[in-house]
Amino acid sequence: MKLNEKVSRYLEKIPKSKLNAFISINKNAEKDAEKIQRKIDTNAAGRLAGYVLAIKDNIAVSGMRLTCASKMLENYVSPYDATVVKRIIAEDGLIIGKTNMDEFACGASGETSYFGATLNPSDEKRVPGGSSSGSAAVVAAGLCDVSLGSDTGGSIRCPSSFCGVLGFKPTYGTVSRYGLVDMAMSLDQIGPITKTVSDAALVLSVINGSDGMDNTAIKTKEDYTKFAKQKITGIKIGVVGEFFDGCDHNVEKNVRDGVEILKSEGAKIVDVSVPKTPIAVPAYYLNMFAEFSSAMQKFDGLKYGFRKEGKDLNDTVAESRSSLGEEVKRRILLGTYITMKEFRGKWYSTALKARESIRHEMRAALKKCDLLAGPTMPFTAFKLGDKIKDPVEMYLSDILTVSANLSGLPAASVPLEVKGMPVGMQLHADTGSDGKILFAAAAYERASK
Amino acid sequence: MKGVKIGLEIHEQLDTKSKLFCACPTDYREAEPNKSICPVCTGQPGSKPFGVNEKAVNAVIKIAMALNCKIVTNRPVQIRRKHYIYPDLPSGYQRTSEPIGTEGELNNVQIHEVHLEEDPGRFFLREGFVDLNRSGTPLIEITTEPVFDSPQHAREWLEKLASVLAYLDVTKKEEGTMRIDANISLNNGSKVEIKNINSFRNVEKALAFEITRQEDLLRRGLIVDRETRHFDEKMILTSPSRKKETEEDYRHMPDPDIPPLLIKKELAEKTKETLPELPQSKAKRFVKQYQLSGQNAENMVSDPYTADVFENVAKTVDPVIASNWFVGQLKKTLNYNSMTLRDSKITEKQLASLLKLVERQKITERAAELTLREMVLRPEEPAKIIENLGLLEFGDLNTIVKEILDKNEKAVNDYKTGRKEAFEYLVGQVMKITKGSADPETIRKALKRGAELK
Ligand SMILES: [Zn+2]
Numbered sequence: 026m027k028l029n030e031k032v033s034r035y036l037e038k039i040p041k042s043k044l045n046a047f048i049s050i051n052k053n054a055e056k057d058a059e060k061i062q063r064k065i066d067t068n069a070a071g072r073l074a075g076y077v078l079a080i081k082d083n084i085a086v087s088g089m090r091l092t093c094a095s096k097m098l099e100n101y102v103s104p105y106d107a108t109v110v111k112r113i114i115a116e117d118g119l120i121i122g123k124t125n126m127d128e129f130a131c132g133a134s135g136e137t138s139y140f141g142a143t144l145n146p147s148d149e150k151r152v153p154g155g156s157s158s159g160s161a162a163v164v165a166a167g168l169c170d171v172s173l174g175s176d177t178g179g180s181i182r183c184p185s186s187f188c189g190v191l192g193f194k195p196t197y198g199t200v201s202r203y204g205l206v207d208m209a210m211s212l213d214q215i216g217p218i219t220k221t222v223s224d225a226a227l228v229l230s231v232i233n234g235s236d237g238m239d240n241t242a243i244k245t246k247e248d249y250t251k252f253a254k255q256k257i258t259g260i261k262i263g264v265v266g267e268f269f270d271g272c273d274h275n276v277e278k279n280v281r282d283g284v285e286i287l288k289s290e291g292a293k294i295v296d297v298s299v300p301k302t303p304i305a306v307p308a309y310y311l312n313m314f315a316e317f318s319s320a321m322q323k324f325d326g327l328k329y330g331f332r333k334e335g336k337d338l339n340d341t342v343a344e345s346r347s348s349l350g351e352e353v354k355r356r357i358l359l360g361t362y363i364t365m366k367e368f369r370g371k372w373y374s375t376a377l378k379a380r381e382s383i384r385h386e387m388r389a390a391l392k393k394c395d396l397l398a399g400p401t402m403p404f405t406a407f408k409l410g411d412k413i414k415d416p417v418e419m420y421l422s423d424i425l426t427v428s429a430n431l432s433g434l435p436a437a438s439v440p441l442e443v444k445g446m447p448v449g450m451q452l453h454a455d456t457g458s459d460g461k462i463l464f465a466a467a468a469y470e471r472a473s474k
Numbered sequence: 475m476k477g478v479k480i481g482l483e484i485h486e487q488l489d490t491k492s493k494l495f496c497a498c499p500t501d502y503r504e505a506e507p508n509k510s511i512c513p514v515c516t517g518q519p520g521s522k523p524f525g526v527n528e529k530a531v532n533a534v535i536k537i538a539m540a541l542n543c544k545i546v547t548n549r550p551v552q553i554r555r556k557h558y559i560y561p562d563l564p565s566g567y568q569r570t571s572e573p574i575g576t577e578g579e580l581n582n583v584q585i586h587e588v589h590l591e592e593d594p595g596r597f598f599l600r601e602g603f604v605d606l607n608r609s610g611t612p613l614i615e616i617t618t619e620p621v622f623d624s625p626q627h628a629r630e631w632l633e634k635l636a637s638v639l640a641y642l643d644v645t646k647k648e649e650g651t652m653r654i655d656a657n658i659s660l661n662n663g664s665k666v667e668i669k670n671i672n673s674f675r676n677v678e679k680a681l682a683f684e685i686t687r688q689e690d691l692l693r694r695g696l697i698v699d700r701e702t703r704h705f706d707e708k709m710i711l712t713s714p715s716r717k718k719e720t721e722e723d724y725r726h727m728p729d730p731d732i733p734p735l736l737i738k739k740e741l742a743e744k745t746k747e748t749l750p751e752l753p754q755s756k757a758k759r760f761v762k763q764y765q766l767s768g769q770n771a772e773n774m775v776s777d778p779y780t781a782d783v784f785e786n787v788a789k790t791v792d793p794v795i796a797s798n799w800f801v802g803q804l805k806k807t808l809n810y811n812s813m814t815l816r817d818s819k820i821t822e823k824q825l826a827s828l829l830k831l832v833e834r835q836k837i838t839e840r841a842a843e844l845t846l847r848e849m850v851l852r853p854e855e856p857a858k859i860i861e862n863l864g865l866l867e868f869g870d871l872n873t874i875v876k877e878i879l880d881k882n883e884k885a886v887n888d889y890k891t892g893r894k895e896a897f898e899y900l901v902g903q904v905m906k907i908t909k910g911s912a913d914p915e916t917i918r919k920a921l922k923r924g925a926e927l928k
Contacts, residue, residue, distance in 0.1 A: 085520045098519065105513045107520060204520040210730035240525045240732055316730055322566025323517045325559055328604075342559055364725040373727075 028065065028075055028119065032058040035077055035121055039168050044144045046159040046168065048082045049090050050122040061117045073118030073231055076224075079163045079172040082123040083130055084215065085204035086110050093206050094138035095128045096348040097324050097331045107204020108239065109173060109215055109232040116231045121169050124159025129321070130175060130208045131352045132156050133183055133422050136413045139350060144409075146188060147446055151406040154184030160218050161188040165447075171219045171228055177208045178309050179401075179426025181216050182438035186401035186449025189440045191466065192218045193225050196456045197433035199244045200229075201236035207320035209313040210241075212430040222467040225437075226253040229459070244457070252460035257290055257468040260461070261394040263297035268399025268425055268451075270302070276448050280400045283441045283450040283469060287398075290468040297390045297397065302424065305383055309427035310420055311363060311376030318360025321353070355416065384432040391434070391455040396465055400425060401438035401449035425451060435459040439466045442473045477661040480628050480681060481586075481620035485613050485653045486639065487593065487646040488533045493610035494592045495523035495569070495732075502607030503648060515610035517564030522731050526553065530590060530612035531574070531735060533644035535745050537614055538575025538588040540638055540752055545575055545742040550734030556724040561604050562597040569729055570615075574737065581634045581754070584619040591615055614645070620657065625681035628656065632674045637753045637776040656681055660688045664700040668712055671705050680705035684712055756781055764793035773801040779816045786822045791829040799829055803843055807850050820853045828856040838871060840913035871912055875920045878903045886925055897921070 032054050039047060051057070064070040080086055083093045085103040087110075092098045106114070113120065127137040135143040135158025143158035145151040146166035153162045157174030161184030164172050174181040176194035185192025193216045200215045207213065217228035226249040234246025264284055269277050288294050326332040326345020333344035349357075363372035390397055403425060412419045429436035433456055438449035450469075454461045493500055496514035513521035538545055551574055555567040570591035578585030595609035616635070622628040632654070639645050654677050657667045666688070668680050683705075688698050703712040728734070751759070753775040760771035760781075774797060775781045787796050804825075808815060828845060831837045837845070837860065845859045878900060879886055888896035904917050 083520070085518075091519055093519070101519065103520070104518060105521075203522050206520045238524050239522045315727065319555055319557060319567060319725070319727055322557055322559070323519070323564065325566060327559075327561050328517065328564055338561070339559070361725065364727055366723050366725075369725075 028062045028077075029055060029058040031075075032077060032119065032121065035169060039122070042166060042168060043149060044146060044153075044159075044162050044166055044168075045141050046125050046143050046153075046162040046166070047079070047122045048092055048094065048125050048140055048159070051086075051089065051120050054119065054121050057119050061119055064117060071116035071118075072227065073113060073116040076118050076171060076228075077121050077169045078113060078118050078228075079122055079124050079160060079169040080110065080120055081126055081157050081160045081172070081174050083126060083175055083206040083208075084109065084123075084173060085206075086120060086123065089123060091206065092123075092140075093129045094126045094140055095350070095353070096139045097326075097345075098329075099139065099331065101330055103204075105204065107215075108201035108236045108242075110204060112232050113228075118231070124157070124163055124172060126158055126160070127156035127180075127352070128350045129206070129317075129353050130156040130177060130180055131317075131350075131356055133179070133419055134407070134409075134412060135159070135162075135184065136409065137350055137352045142409060145406050148406065151408055151446070152187065152411075154187035154402070154406060156180040157184050157192075157218065161185050161190055161192065164188070164190045164218050164220060171217055171224050173215055173228075173232075174218050175205055175208070175213060175215050176426075176430065177212045177214075178313060178423050178430050181218060182401050182426050182436060182449065182451060183423070185218055185438040185440070186451075187406035187447060189447030189449075190218055190220055191222060191225050191437065191440055192216065192449075193229060193437040193459075193462070194429060194435060195229060195233065195459050196244070196435045197430075198241050199233045199435070199457075199459060201232075201234075201239040201242040203236055203238040203242075207316075209316035210320065211316060212309075212313060214430075222463055222470050223250065223253050225466075226250045226463050229463075247460075249460055249463055252463040253467045255460075255464040255467075257287065257292050257465055259291065259293065260396065260465065261293045261295060262287055262396045262398050262452075262465070263295050263390060263394035265297055265299050265302075265390065265397050265399045267299050267302040268397075271424075272400055272403040273405065275445075276400050276402070276404060279441050279443050279448040280398070280450045283439070284398050286469055286472050287465060290472050292465070292468075295394055297393055299386050299390050299397075299428070301383055301386050302428065304379055305428045305431065306421055306424050308376055308379035308383055309423065309431055311372060312380055312431070314356050314360035315364045315373050315376065316360070318357045318364060321357050324349075352416065380431045383428055387428055387432040387434060387453070388455065391453070395454065395458070395461050397453040399451055401451040402426075405446035405448060429453055432456075435462055437462045437466060439469055478623050478685060479620040479659050479662075480622035480625070481657045482616075482618045482622070482628060482632070482677075483655040483657075484616040484618075484632070484635065485591075485593075485655075486616075487651040488530050488612040488614055489644055489646050490527055490529045490533070490612055492527060494527050494530055494590070494612040495525070495610055497524065498610065500611050502605075502611065505607050507603075507605040507607060510607040511609070515564070516606050517566070523569070523729075526571075526590075526732060526735060527612060531737075532741075532745070533612075533642075534571075534574050534588060534590045534614050535737065535742060536642055536644055536749065537616070537639065538578065539742070539746050540642055540749055541575065541578040541580050541585050541588065541616070543575025543578035543585060543588055545737060546573060547737050547739045547742055550736055552728045552734045553732040554726050555729050556726055558722060558724060560594070560597065562595040562606075562609070564595065564606060564609060568592060568594060569732075571735065574735075580638065581631060583621055583631050586617040586619050588614065588616050620659070625678040625685070628681060629674045629678040632677060633776065634753070636674070637778075641750050641752055641778045643750075658684050658688075660685065660692065660698065663688070663692075664698045666698065666700065667702045669702055669704050669715060672707075676705060676707060679710055680712055683710060687712070750778075753778075753781075760797075764788060764797065766794060766797045770797040770801050773805075777814065779814070783815060783822050783825065787826045787829060790826050792833050795833050796829050799832070803846055807843075807846055811850055813850065818850045818853065820849055824849060824853055824855060831856060831860075838912050838916045840916060871908070871916065871920055872924070874904055874907050875917075875924045878907075879921075879924050889925060900925075 091103040134152040160172035160174040165188035181192040335341040573587035575588040593611040595606035
């Protein structure tokens with residue numbers, strides 16, 4: 026099928042979808058498709074030619090809105106491209122649109138968006154997970170080929186697990202964050218959401234590598250497509266006992282079956298322990314709140330974005346910020362509180378120490394094996410409205426995903442072959458060993474089909 | 475002054491081509507408003523700092539070294555975010571480094587610390603307009619201990635500091651880039667900070683006003699509030715600032731986007747080797763090498779360009795005569811025209827030729843002065859100027875004097891018998907002919923010498 030035909034089909038299908046997964050559609054998609062098709066026809070096309078991508082709406086695409094699913098940025102048009110977008114376009118990837126998400130990535134269900142909740146393609150009464158809710162839903166529902174999400178505490182992996190697709194969070198520093206709207210700068214990382222391991226490897230190969238526009242992106246560019254073909258004989262997989270504590274029975278059974286399949290493919294299975302897992306959630310939230318409150322300082326209504334005039338400067342800022350949603354405001358407030366002079370010693374410093382101890386344990390566990398395995402989420406997608414009233418319960422659902430961010434490790438949610446709602450198996454590797462996750466995921470993919 | 479304690483915080487822009495965290499040029503003065511900008515320095519959502527401009531870091535190390543600071547090499551130097559809301563601050567926080575140099579000293583004034591930070595944009599309150607061209611320009615901040623005991627002391631020291639910075643050649647040269655905050659307390663009372671003063675003279679004036687104000691409050695038994703004030707240049711007074719900065723909590727936090735700076739000991743040592751001869755040691759050398767007075771030496775070294783020109787002139791002209799002219803007539807003439815020596819474009823050769831004429835007493839002092847005045851405005855070889863202006867050389871004057879003495883024998887005899895009017899008459903006669911191109915003192919000398927020979 027020619028690319029323009031493929032794009033036309035997607036463009037027909039998207040408005041009919043009830044998932045509310047897109048915020049903006051690229052108006053030039055058909056023209057872009059023709060241009061790329063001409064390159065394909067003359068064998069002059071890049072590695073992503075023929076691929077149709079969706080981008081989470083907290084990543085800048087020049088000339089398109091960058092809303093972060095917030096009223097604050099409802100009409101903000103980005104004047105520039107994120108580095109990942111530049112790299113995708115340079116390899117002739119076609120961007121079809123920007124996807125729905127939790128407002129400013131604050132949420133694990135896709136329900137905090139100013140533009141309304143995204144629905145789960147497997148069951149429209151259920152949440153798709155968050156915060157990259159739209160990016161996971163559009164891939165699962167076949168509204169594009171692959172997508173980009175961002176992951177600060179599980180925002181790629183959680184919706185991938187709930188929607189039954191592959192979500193990959195690379196090692197911190199592998200992919201440039203230039204153009205990704207900050208949530209928590211020391212935790213944020215962009216990654217692919219795909220149906221297949223080879224697609225994830227290809228997208229990651231295009232977008233990774235050091236960037237002069239992001240100081241933390243220092244890793245030399247690598248080609249991951251070769252990893253997706255390696256055999257896993259002899260690879261050691263550690264099953265983390267604590268990751269199954271409080272986990273749904275059905276999820277546990279499916280994940281343990283998944284591990285068995287890897288074993289039958291030649292992996293060696295060992296038991297390992299990460300006893301500090303229970304403190305991961307408070308450690309994550311305190312660190313994230315602190316950085317998030319700093320990142321959100323710029324949204325003051327004075328330069329761009331929603332502005333509501335007040336009686337003086339401070340009042341204008343306060344009025345303009347009142348456009349932010351409940352969850353965003355809660356996080357700014359808590360972050361401001363714990364970084365105040367008076368409380369910093371008690372809260373922020375403690376949080377930094379807790380983060381260090383989690384990192385230490387995760388790295389120690391990975392000294393004993395190549396990969397850590399467990400569930401991505403302790404349960405499958407819940408019903409819309411079930412948890413949104415109780416922020417603490419919502420926060421606790423991140424318990425298995427936040428350790429990767431706190432430690433800077435790569436982690437992926439691999440979709441398992443299940444009956445009923447999707448379940449994801451999470452694999453962690455040591456920093457820089459992103460490829461190992463890909464070859465284990467590929468082995469599972471081959472064996473389960 | 476008794477009980478006065480003044481401390482200074484000096485902000486000066488560093489002379490780098492690009493801004494501190496992005497590639498935009500720092501030529502914001504020449505550019506149209508909001509043209510030297512990019513997503514980074516305008517705080518667009520998703521933009522990130524590219525990293526810390528290495529040239530700016532090196533400039534701070536160089537200055538810190540010249541101020542005899544210890545360079546922080548034993549621990550990482552964090553870039554921190556200082557949060558506050560103002561229209562000129564696009565990201566809602568200003569990035570400032572931890573101290574890069576500490577415990578320095580210049581002219582018996584202790585330096586507390588030296589660090590790097592970014593300049594915000596410019597907010598024009600009345601127009602409600604923000605120009606972000608300046609946003610992200612690298613600044614050095616130098617903080618002294620509160621050791622100045624008078625406004626004059628503070629101003630004099632600032633001039634010394636400016637001279638050191640001129641020698642190092644790593645800060646912006648345009649006027650008005652330096653901004654100074656001065657804090658002052660009387661008799662260990664509350665500290666009052668005066669923010670954003672734009673010249674050394676204004677520092678002196680603002681502090682003098684502040685001392686009078688505080689003394690007046692204390693005399694009346696009132697309390698001096700700990701507060702931030704600003705200086706009104708036109709009214710020559712300080713008034714409380716609109717922004718209540720003393721109460722603000724900046725929520726300082728290490729910037730997660732920027733790995734801490736690691737300054738290598740070797741780099742610090744290497745920088746030390748590349749430091750130029752600084753004004754203090756140059757003045758000492760001038761005294762020793764050229765037998766100048768300490769005052770003349772100090773006066774000349776304050777501007778590195780002047781000091782260099784002097785040294786070249788002193789190769790062919792007597793250094794003491796040259797230095798007297800440099801700090802005397804030359805300086806006076808330049809100041810009168812609000813120029814520096816560099817601005818005047820006088821060449822070393824022109825200056826040396828003129829001073830050689832003075833040294834060999836070829837022209838009168840008066841003629842040399844007039845030549846210099848012309849040279850400052852329209853640099854040329856002095857001989858040509860002398861000719862064009864029809865100025866007297868010594869030979870000419872002596873001829874005129876002889877003529878007058880021969881013509882007025884009676885007056886000469888009257889003078890010799892002690893009649894002062896007779897001498898004044900002779901002076902008047904010579905002046906009539908020379909039409910002011912020789913000064914009265916030179917004429918008197920020449921007349922006295924001539925009359926005695928008769
Ligand atoms: Zn810029």
